[in-house]
Amino acid sequence: MSAPTARVREMAIDEVPQGKSVAVHGIFQGIAEYYDRMNRVMTLGRHRRWCREVAELAAPPAGGSLLDLATGTGVIALEAAHAYPTVTVTGADFSERMLERAKAKPGADAVHWQLADAADLPFGDESFDAITEGYLLRNVEDLEGVLREQHRVLRRGGRIVILETSPPSGPAKPIVEWGLRTIVPLLGQVFSGDRSSYTYLESSTRAFESPGQVADLLIRLGFRDIGWRKKFFGTNVIMWATKAR
Ligand SMILES: C[S@@+](CC[C@H](N)C(=O)[O-])C[C@H]1O[C@@H](n2cnc3c(N)ncnc32)[C@H](O)[C@@H]1O
Structure with missing residues (x-):
């Protein structure tokens, strides 16, 4: 299947990411093998359902094109390809090992x-x-720059749908923070033998912007009709926005 644009090129070896991206790239290269299993455990099986919801909310037109960015092991891209058989789905990521896992899944030829x-x-x-x-988004160095890139490659009137972790807030905040700090790294240790990568999940979630702050940024960049739904005690959020016409 060909990509939907003339300006397509793969990353070259000398374009290996810098700074925070180097650490993030290393983490995902390292956890690719057990990423799906850990996600299932940590979300009590809900991750796949959220990915299906993300694909549904994106609603590309028949015969159109959809980009699943940071596709990882391809869960959202594969849900989108299944939901929209006439749409050209591209799954993009900077981790070769995560992409290898995606390419090995049933239905991967459709992406x-x-x-x-x-x-x-x-x-x-x-x-x-x-x-x-x-x-x-919580993994990137330059949040605004990454969203600006997405705004650039999206058609006017097109939709962006974001699944992200969300910093704990509200009355359950102390309990959720405790769970993130203790349970998540423990699960990482038990199910993958890798505590530190899942300690990063906790720290990056706590340090990330709230949905309201991300919404403000999206508005500044030229997105409209922004909304979000919180999931799983507010630890995850699905956000959507439309590029102004
Ligand atoms: C937590 S995984 C999510 C994978 C998938 N979207 C999912 O929901 O299961 C985050 C992914 O983002 C990718 N990623 C992080 N920073 C990136 C960047 N700057 N460019 C491309 N991919 C990036 C990582 O390689 C990793 O596969």
């Missing part, structure tokens, strides 16, 4: 997989009708 850095997307302006992404 165009591409190695790409979200900070410098190898696609032309306005080349996608919809963009989805799961757990990208």
